[in-house]
Amino acid sequence: MDDRIRAHAETLVDWSARVDPGDEVVMRVAEGAHDLAVAVAAELGARGATLLATYGSDEVTRAYLRAHDDEFATPDAERALYEEADVYLSLGGGRNTTATADVPGERQGAYARAREDAREARMATDWVSTVHPTRSLAQAAGMSYEAYQDFVYDAVLRDWESLADEMGQLKDVLDAGSEVRLVTEDTDLTLSIENRTAVNSAASVAYDSHNLPSGEVFTAPADAEGHVTFDVPITVQGRRLRDARLVFEDGQVVDFSAAEGEDALAALLDTDAGARRLGELGVGMNRGITRPTDSVLFDEKMAGTVHLAIGRAYDACLPAGESGNESAVHTDLITRMDEGSRLLVDGEVIQRDGLFRWADGFES
Amino acid sequence: MDDRIRAHAETLVDWSARVDPGDEVVMRVAEGAHDLAVAVAAELGARGATLLATYGSDEVTRAYLRAHDDEFATPDAERALYEEADVYLSLGGGRNTTATADVPGERQGAYARAREDAREARMATDWVSTVHPTRSLAQAAGMSYEAYQDFVYDAVLRDWESLADEMGQLKDVLDAGSEVRLVTEDTDLTLSIENRTAVNSAASVAYDSHNLPSGEVFTAPADAEGHVTFDVPITVQGRRLRDARLVFEDGQVVDFSAAEGEDALAALLDTDAGARRLGELGVGMNRGITRPTDSVLFDEKMAGTVHLAIGRAYDACLPAGESGNESAVHTDLITRMDEGSRLLVDGEVIQRDGLFRWADGFES
Secondary structure, eight states: OOHHHHHHHHIIIIIISOOOTTOEEEEEEETTOHHHHHHHHHHHHHTTOEEEEEEEOHHHHHHHHHHSOSOOOOOHHHHHHHHHOSEEEEEEOOSOTTTTTTSOHHHHHHHHHHTHHHHHHHHTSEEEEEEOOOHHHHHHTTOOHHHHHHHHHHHHSSOHHHHHHHHHHHHHHHHHOSEEEEEETTEEEEEEOTTOOOEEEOSSGGGTOOEESOOEEEEOOEEEEEEEEEOBOEEETTEEEBSEEEEEETTEEEEEEOSBOHHHHHHHHTSOGGGGSEEEEEEEOBTTOOSOOSOHHHHTTBTTEEEEEEEOOOGGGSOTTOOOOOOSOEEEEEEEOOTTOEEEETTEEEEETTEETTSTTOOO | OOHHHHHHHHIIIIIISOOOTTOEEEEEEETTOHHHHHHHHHHHHHHTOEEEEEEEOHHHHHHHHHHSOSOOOOOHHHHHHHHHOSEEEEEEOOSOTTTTTTSOHHHHHHHHHHTHHHHHHHHTSEEEEEEOOOHHHHHHTTOOHHHHHHHHHHHHSSOHHHHHHHHHHHHHHHHHOSEEEEEETTEEEEEEOTTOOOEEEOSSGGGTOOEESOOEEEEOOEEEEEEEEEOBOEEETTEEEBSEEEEEETTEEEEEEOSBOHHHHHHHHTSOGGGGSEEEEEEEOBTTOOSOOSOHHHHTTBTTEEEEEEEOOOGGGSOTTOOOOOOSOEEEEEEEOOTTOEEEETTEEEEETTEETTSTTOOO
């Protein structure tokens, strides 16, 4: 077995999920994630945790959903499983990223709604999502298998402790600040972050961070004014979206365009009222991620990028009792902060040309 | 997909497990059983059952157990899952029948004991075990993959309703009878079945039968007298056992021999006091199984064979409140009932030369 698979498993169990002896662990294994599952099982065994593995097969789900009608019963068994679990580890990595492409969206939605109680019980555990590099994911990224493996392990096998420290510096700035301004060649956007709390997403439940890899600091902005262009292409509802440009007034999108996928962007913005407002401002700080791979799990963490999500805000960023922007969607749009870019908090330059003010080479 | 996989899934869900709309189903998927899992998921979806798939990977289990010490916590999550489930479907079919060969037996035993509550909750569901034909199982059977697939589907895709009717006739004879005598060239054994109830094991929970394929009628005998030779080879604790011969007096083994594996037989008989007595008399009646494949699930159901199990008796065969033979083991030993053989109940010939008295060609 590739030593990096073992290191991935150890990072997941120790740094990310903080598994303790006696913890009850449910591990979801995607069709292509067998090797990582074997490595994680060894880590769990060594720590004296319990283990129940579930099979997260897209092909099984597709067959089930296509044969089912649109009325789903609420599964008590699945809910009961998660209610008794302390930790939930999702090992993604399928064999075909489009395995459920021929399942109607309404049916997928009805199925998700019927399992809402189970989902809530699962989210109440110390849950962590990660992915095992598969050929299917390499293909989706437009990469060879070997290069994609290198890519994933560069992203996952970081010195998380030191990255968490670095990200803590940005969190402190954002927590203390009231206003963020983003400037690039095609962007000049001002956002309020008054009374909002930033999350230091350091790929560990100890930081309220549930993805491995992670490596971003994010908060919930309000009152967007100005324009922003997203030069990292993404796929939205199966459609390519390139160079999306949004214009904001009073926090709301008043104009938009895209070099490709403008229809998909229009449909997204029309989902509901909250889909025209921002739910997240995130700053990618994972230097292991050096290129986009059309996977938001990785792309939004890329060092030297900032992302803004249209739609729902995360509760963790909001004052207790306050609900932020609400929407059925949360779609991350990403822009590069390279040569000529600035990120300012309350007028002070925090990042210039992609370099933070605490980095070597930063020009104040 | 091979049409036989769909037919297998339909037989499992309809005939065997009797899945109803709204039933909560847990489906265990072995490493090599993916295709059957997809077919079963479609059947469950069509019936409006819920579905949670678990991953029954021997390699995951091996990694977990080898890393663990000998003290296992009792898993509440797994127990809770089965307690809420109505149906449990185990889809066997691994990729290596010896995948856990390097896990110490004591550790496997300790793990099983810690999960006893979960096992009981699982056995309280309408559970059914079946296997998907894999290359690994073909290899264990000494067969090509294609021939093994034919073999499995011949065994599974029976006219179960008509076989259940035929087996019902034997059950009636055994329920009414007091004494069974088995005679072959190397066997003359007399057993008491007074007050015992035979099980018509017709591969359906409606018949208290939990294996697909099944196709046997079995009961719990007592007071064995005489000798018996088992000419179908089996593997006991990893050792080949060929032409085992047992001599019984007062229900107990007083002498034994084997052409191969006599040591393993001796160890088996020495397990505990109950290991020298019989727990089961079974009559194989599945005509789709025409050859042994070193898998007890199939071999003991083979038409034209009788098996006797050393060790533990099944409660279903015993009068209420009575406990039959008790032992930590239950090992089936199989003998052919071909040319020259007789099976008698209370002195009446029920089977001669492998033919039952209700079959064409039976000579009374």
